[in-house]
Amino acid sequence: MYDFTYAKPASLADAAKALGGDVEAKALAGGMTFIPVLKQRLNKPSTVIDLGALGLSGIKVEGNKLIIGAMTTHGTVAASTEVNKAIPALADLASNIGDRQVRYRGTIGGSLANNDPSACYPSAVLALGATIKTNERTISADDYFQGMFTTALNPGEIITEVHFSIPEKAAYAKFANPASRYAMVGVFVAKTTAGVRVAITGAGQNGVFRHAAFEAALAKSFTPDALNGIATPVDEMNADIHGSAAYRAHLVGVMAKRAVAAAQ
Amino acid sequence: MPQISLTVNGKPVSATVEARTLLVELLRDKLHLTGTHVGCDTSQCGACTVQVDGMSVKSCTMLAVQAEGASVLTIEGLVNADGSLHPMQAMFREHHALQCGYCTPGMVMSAIDLVETHPEGLSEEQIRHGLEGNLCRCTGYHNIVKAIAAAWPLMHNKALPVAAE
């Protein structure tokens, strides 16, 4: 690891100022991805801005919205009574991110800011049509994800909260990469009054994406069988030592059906 | 260089560290608590697991400065003042849940957290899943799972409920 200056600002304004004033400064949330990256000397920040003292952690329900603070850990989301009541699929998703040690420190905001193409959370945020609140504005999920490791966040912009509309039905089904246990294919399905949304993580060449054909079919009939015969384009899938594009395309279908079954 | 103060195994500790110093480096290199091990560099193996404010964390994936004000418990801090072992340590020995001993401190720290956070009971499947963050190359896990199931009643002072199948 290269050395850096460490700062732990006490206010959002100070954190934004520190990050905005220095392009080499980097924000530290849970650090579960960022610290390994630093250890491999793949990143050389001037200053690491620890977001841990900004009071961004917490879970609340307001009307039909579940609001999760950006620094809320996966473990907290998984164990939260509010989340388990409002969107149990989200608690289930959080309970299978990384491992127990990672879930104590990894945060929803960190995961979304990093937008790893095999992270779990982006699929939930996109499928649930969540909105991402930052210190500057509110961004809809459809606008937020812009390809792997790329988001709509401006330099220095800090996620503060994620607002989820509570769906009628939702579920997440994940096929884990055998080695890393990240999502090789993760499918989040959500049925709301506005319709059905299906978001896929892990599989695509360009990060999390919505599956229009699945959504159309499920809008007609929200059953696993509704997905029979609907292919996922193989040429848009990732391929690596753990699975071919064809395998991933197939798994997208299998996991989508399992998610729909679980959401009943 | 940052100055940090924290509690380690119940004792207050102050140190001057580089910002890049990992918690595990503070423990091993500065405080000479070498029971906490490093087995990988991708946060997979869990040999470095310690408890920070009661939560098991991978000390190779946390900066020492992030532990400012925290209470850290390592394997060295588990042994009681009279030299007797924590029930988890005792059950690891009883059930031969360690061979080379390298993953053991992290495995024990993780297992304690697993048992503490499941007062309602723990099935074998839950134990196996709960060890996702800890690798052992020697034992095949069989005896580790047995040891954790055996430690549960000792830590909760009641019999381990048999999971309804």
Next chain:
Amino acid sequence: MVVDGIGASVKRKEDLRFLSGRGNYVDDMNRPGQTFAHFLRSDVPHGKINKVDISAALKMPGVVAIFTGDDFTGVGGIPCGWQIHSKDGSPMVEPRHPVLAAGKVRHVGDPIAMVVAETKQQAKDAAEAIVLDIETLPAVAGMTAALAAGAPLVHDEAAGNVCFDWHIGDKAAVEAGFAKAHKVVRLDLVNNRLVPNAMEPRAAIGDYDVSSGEYTLYTTSQNPHVIRLLMGAFVLSIPEHKLRVVAPDVGGGFGSKIFHYAEEAALTWAAGKVKRPIKWTADRTEAFITDAHGRDHISTAELALDSEGNFLALKVNTQANMGAYLSTFAPSVPTYLSATLLAGVYKTPAIYAEVKAVFTNTVPVDAYRGAGRPEATFLVERIVDVAAREMNMDKVEIRKKNFIPKEAFPYQTPIALQYDSGDYMATFDGCLKAADYAGFEARRKASAAKGKLRGIGISTYVEACGIAPSAVAGALGARAGLYEVANIRVHPTGSVTVFTGAHSHGQGHETTFAQLVSEQLGVPHDMIDIVHGDTGKVPFGMGTYGSRSLSVGGSAMVKAMDKIIDKGKKIAAHLMEADVHDIEFKDGKFSVVGTDKAKTFGEIALTAYVPHNYPIEELEPGLEETAFYDPKNFTYPGGCHIAEVEIDPDTGTVGMVSFTAVDDIGRVINPMIVEGQVQGGIAQGIGQALLEHAIYDESGQLLSGSMMDYTMPRADDIPNISVGTEVTLCTHNPLGSKGVGEVGAIGSPPAVINAVVDALRDYGVRHVDMPATPAKIWALIDAYQPKMAAE
């Protein structure tokens, strides 16, 4: 009667320190004035080193010294400990393996420079300031590419990238067997390349004492004396009395810590130059590209059978990847540790095997838990299963028909080995029963009702371990002896320190050996200490690998204790004024037969050291004996493993449902430790069969170079493992023990793959190469069911 002697599941002595964080691993140690080393390594698989410019790096903060390949010109290469001769009688091609790369780099991870600095980070920082001019050369990563006509050469002196082209067995007899065959079954197999991944990464500290001129190397080794011999005599020319090698607590080895590695020589040598201790600890990424890998064989096997299903002959052709350089025991692995085991537990009358060893631009490949025997067992047990199916025979019956019967021991195989004892029917029947083989069909149906494909797989095996008789090993190419040593020091008050050449890195020697001593000398467990891992304390011993610690090292202890008892009897005879032939030693007491006169072991020890009333004319004072034990034969553990799997046809995921093992490992000293050894070995075997694979791309980059991509078995990948034993005693060592360290890793992979193939019986699958990953299984299922649109 000794309560904690042979046969008792005594809790381990070493556990108290490991469980309380007081273990003493190399990275836990620090020497006064210590510096830190970082190795700058090649990131290209093959390249010509034009220039290594260290001038800027030398000016970096904290830098003490920087060494490159040019600095090691007066130093020997890293030696290979085993020489194989090709069919034509020529010795294997043995290219120089420089300590730091000289002229060329030959694999990703090849060390180019060593930076010594005041801190670890400073050494790393300075390494980044070294300017490399390396001209990338075409590389060969796989054996097929390496053996292709016109392939780039890893070493100019190894034409066609062939290290040796060896064979064993009676080719004519095999041809005759095939000529009269009713059926010939042919199978191509790959034994997948593995990364050992002991949880403790390698580490070492080189130290030099200016006043005495003595070097000390602290290192993560399974055999410190072997390191001292190889490094002192062949690389650095340091005489033994000026070189001490210490291997303290070692966090797992599995073979990967047998070998002498370049870093050990570099650190020791450089400590003498900078005159300060130098410490190096590998990180996991470094381990992936520097620790010797395991397996990596490609084989074709042909089995000839008569119409009744009797095996007539077996013919095998294997290519074995050596990597870029010959590691310490690499040449022995595919040859004398593998091909000689191709008889397995069967009375196949004729066997012929050819092995071509191949250089590639990859990390050296050497012994990994089982070393050659898992490869042989996988091949034999797979082809037997395929043969059963193609002969329409039951897989149980075909095995029983061909077993070497227990009356046939000692049994001479057609390929070199003579098995001393075994009862393969007993372990087989025991395992079938323990696994409820008879009830499988009902379980298969229950799985099918849930949409799952269930399979059961059987594997039987024999292995040759307890390595080895020195004369035999020498005749086969070993460049060292393979005996073991024990020194038993009885202290004046009767406590005992045992110095053993065996090394414990998880095996629990401090407990098992203490049980052995307790049993034989009648001394309580807590009065016995076992010392190992320090050439400064222990007489020259050979270390721990090949499941040899108890059968060879323990036998040396028995021999040394025999000498202690003999001497004790003489002292006792003197004290009790009896004839030495009337003295009996039992339960820790020397007594005069037929009388109630007796002296305790402690009294005799005290007399030996306070010889006031002592036969000083005939006997030296003191009570300390050393024995070197060189076995007469290998030992031959054997047994049966049964795996049961359930496949999810939608995803291809193979779930391990159960695993049952019944092994014959000879006499068991500590059943608890034995079970642990078997369970651990089986988990590694399951890892090989289902999860683990070191994959290089064509250019020579390791794609599975971290635990993010190399699948290590986790707790939820492994089932409960049922372990049983059926004992026949080894006939040629005093303990009757055969060895247990490797049986799990040897017997389990074919059991798992046989189960996977069995589960896929309705999908036209004849063979699955390891690892049986979900992607691979799904592809097989998918290929059989060509797209029926909907499902």
